[in-house]
Amino acid sequence: MFKYLKEKKQKLLRFLFGSFSFTALMFAFQACYGMPGNQMEAIIQGRVSDVETNEPVEGLMVVSEDVSFVDTTDHNGVFSDAEKRYLYDLQEFRFTVTDIDSTEHGQYETLDTMVYGSDLTQPLQFKVKKVSDAQ
């Protein structure tokens, strides 16, 4: 019981420290003779394509609240806001891909997916399923 409470307290303290910006950098460290470690720098970019045809899909909104990302795919299915982000938490990040132009480029199911932190350093590839053709 004591050990359980102690662990809870440690995790709570860690959460509190991580929540204050002036201490967040404490989590990003590197050994004095090693290379950069926990922190990760990424430009979020990628492409959304049709799961069956692999054709790019235009007019989808890609959102990740976890990393404050919002963009809409262009005619090549590409999304990016060209902003460099410094990420200290290497857990998973939620992304949703939503059809916002109704049936203009076909109707697609909403995709709700998790992305590993390290995968954000490479172009993302999302596949979406078509519900109905363009009208």
Add this chain to the structure above:
Amino acid sequence: MSAFKRFLFRVFRKNETEIHELNYLFWECTWRCNLSCRHCGSDCKSETRVADMPFADFLRAIEPLEHRYPRDTVIIAITGGEPLLREDLADCGRALRQHGFRWGIVTNGMLYDEQRHRELVAAGLSSVTVSLDGLEETHNWLRQHPQSFQRALRALRLIANEPRLNYDVVTCVHKRNLPELQRLKELLIANGIRYWRLFTIAPIGRAAGDSELMLSRSQVEEMLQFIADTRREGKINLTFSCEAYTGKYEEEVRDSYFFCRAGINIGSVLLNGDISACPNINRSFRQGNIYHDNLLDVWDNRFQIMRDRTWMRCGMCTSCKDYKQCLGGAMHLRPGEGEPILRCYNFR
């Protein structure tokens, strides 16, 4: 505010020490090296009778970490010797990614050409540190190789233009390159380098008896002032390595306070299988061996000497008022248990 921040930091450090998650693991994969640097902390040799550690041995040792820690929360720092001398480096890296580890290398850049760069990035390389120890003449003098500067610069240009990589340039500051730091900074900025880290040469390994490499106290302060000025200027992200507590410079030379995480978040598997913290720590501090012990058991149940550092309050630390903030400095500056620190950079 500063006193409150320091207090909060000490609470944070205590908490991190109690949790002691292993999330930075060195793998000393080889002792072979293609240079013979004057300041080498590990005293590596171009010819060594000690064979490289088979990757399968290392992978077997770290398997328990895969089950304990979430994917991507442990980074493997592959070091040596010179890790690029291992022809299977990309294969090792690829396998580490498949097992959920991030990985990076510390290199002199001699063998880092475009082909190797592509191969390593494709294998999931996520972080690189390249050494550049001054302008061309000085770097080549320290590294004792006429091509070493140009090769390192070639590597840096490739790495700095690769958006997937975390990287930095490290410079060992010594008497010869201290006056060059301003010009070196301009050279790095001109080559698109954005992350730069300085450290001083520790009186260990091959550098132990070389007074030409050691900065005087006033030169150390000159270096710290250069870092503080450069950080204010904002053209390149320069930090002082987390090798020492710097007293009044603590908030000016790094993003966070000095915190030696050896044995707290940093471990290592050394070439002979020994389990320790940073590879430059005196080998008498080894805590086990992967050929006899379970790495995670050792991490969980040993390493007390690095998590309770009250023994480090000896020598000049005994009466130091800043001990509670510094906790006796960096582990690699202790020649052994109970030994006083080799040097101190506390400026008041």
